[in-house]
Amino acid sequence: MDFPGNLFVVSAPSGAGKSSLVRALREADGRIVPSVSHTTRAPRGQETHGREYFFVDDAEFSALVEQDAFVEWAHVHGKRYGTSRQNVESLLQAGQDVLLEIDWQGALQIKRRFAQAVLTFVLPPSWGELRARLQRRGEDAPEVIEMRLENARAELAQAKNFDFVIINAVFSSALKDLQSIVHAQRMRYRCQQYIHAEVFRALNMG
Numbered sequence: 001m002d003f004p005g006n007l008f009v010v011s012a013p014s015g016a017g018k019s020s021l022v023r024a025l026r027e028a029d030g031r032i033v034p035s036v037s038h039t040t041r042a043p044r045g046q047e048t049h050g051r052e053y054f055f056v057d058d059a060e061f062s063a064l065v066e067q068d069a070f071v072e073w074a075h076v077h078g079k080r081y082g083t084s085r086q087n088v089e090s091l092l093q094a095g096q097d098v099l100l101e102i103d104w105q106g107a108l109q110i111k112r113r114f115a116q117a118v119l120t121f122v123l124p125p126s127w128g129e130l131r132a133r134l135q136r137r138g139e140d141a142p143e144v145i146e147m148r149l150e151n152a153r154a155e156l157a158q159a160k161n162f163d164f165v166i167i168n169a170v171f172s173s174a175l176k177d178l179q180s181i182v183h184a185q186r187m188r189y190r191c192q193q194y195i196h197a198e199v200f201r202a203l204n205m206g
């Protein structure tokens with residue numbers, strides 16, 4: 001399917017810093033629209049229904065899967081997460097630049113459905129720093145942190161399937177990398193529109 005908006009996907013092991021990077025990107029770039037996912041996990045800290053996530057129970061999530069309401073969904077860290085098809089497609093159709101912050105399984109599902117999607121994987125600088133970030137964030141129980149670190153091993157192996165990899169060591173550099181990816185895709189899109197217009201004109205001149 002071809003839509004006028006750009007579609008960006010950012011994935012990372014838990015704690016690598018993707019939410020922080022995406023937040024900073026959005027503060028600097030008002031054209032990026034996030035998609036609010038559905039999840040069966042419980043809210044953390046100050047998280048609010050409809051802002052960070054739509055928090056639903058298992059039965060509601062299953063009903064949405066049955067209705068084909070998700071453009072992608074996956075089991076992540078023992079819970080289910082999904083992206084609303086209606087939301088993403090209507091934003092893209094309206095020409096918005098949409099950013100999905102989802103896990104690697106969802107990212108690969110998105111690439112199969114939207115060939116133009118740009119997939120970025122964020123890596124932490126080291127294992128020690130990944131653990132330290134999860135601990136410093138202080139929002140997950142120790143056993144949840146251990147499970148997320150364990151899952152990170154398999155997740156890291158997926159980086160090779162992404163279009164871009166960013167190492168989030170120095171935050172400001174990683175942010176610049178992400179901004180460059182967004183900028184390059186916008187330029188590419190503009191260039192394609194120009195070429196299409198020129199080819200169309202040439203054919204009609206013939």
Ligand SMILES: Nc1ncnc2c1ncn2[C@@H]1O[C@H](COP(=O)(O)OP(=O)(O)OP(=O)(O)O)[C@@H](O)[C@H]1O
Nearest residue numbers: 012014015016017018019020133137168169170171
């Ligand atoms: N470059 C960085 N240097 C030091 N700390 C960082 C850096 N980037 C992010 N952090 C911190 O690391 C912690 C984890 O970041 P964040 O919550 O953005 O991770 P995440 O990848 O979105 O995790 P999750 O998938 O669990 O939501 C936060 O406390 C954040 O402030």
Ligand SMILES: Nc1nc2c(ncn2[C@@H]2O[C@H](COP(=O)(O)O)[C@@H](O)[C@H]2O)c(=O)[nH]1
Nearest residue numbers: 037038073074076081082083101102103106
């Ligand atoms: N496949 C999907 N993954 C998603 C979605 N929304 C979030 N996520 C990913 O889940 C983990 C854990 O997130 P957390 O908020 O519980 O820390 C993280 O990798 C997210 O990117 C989604 O809609 N689909």
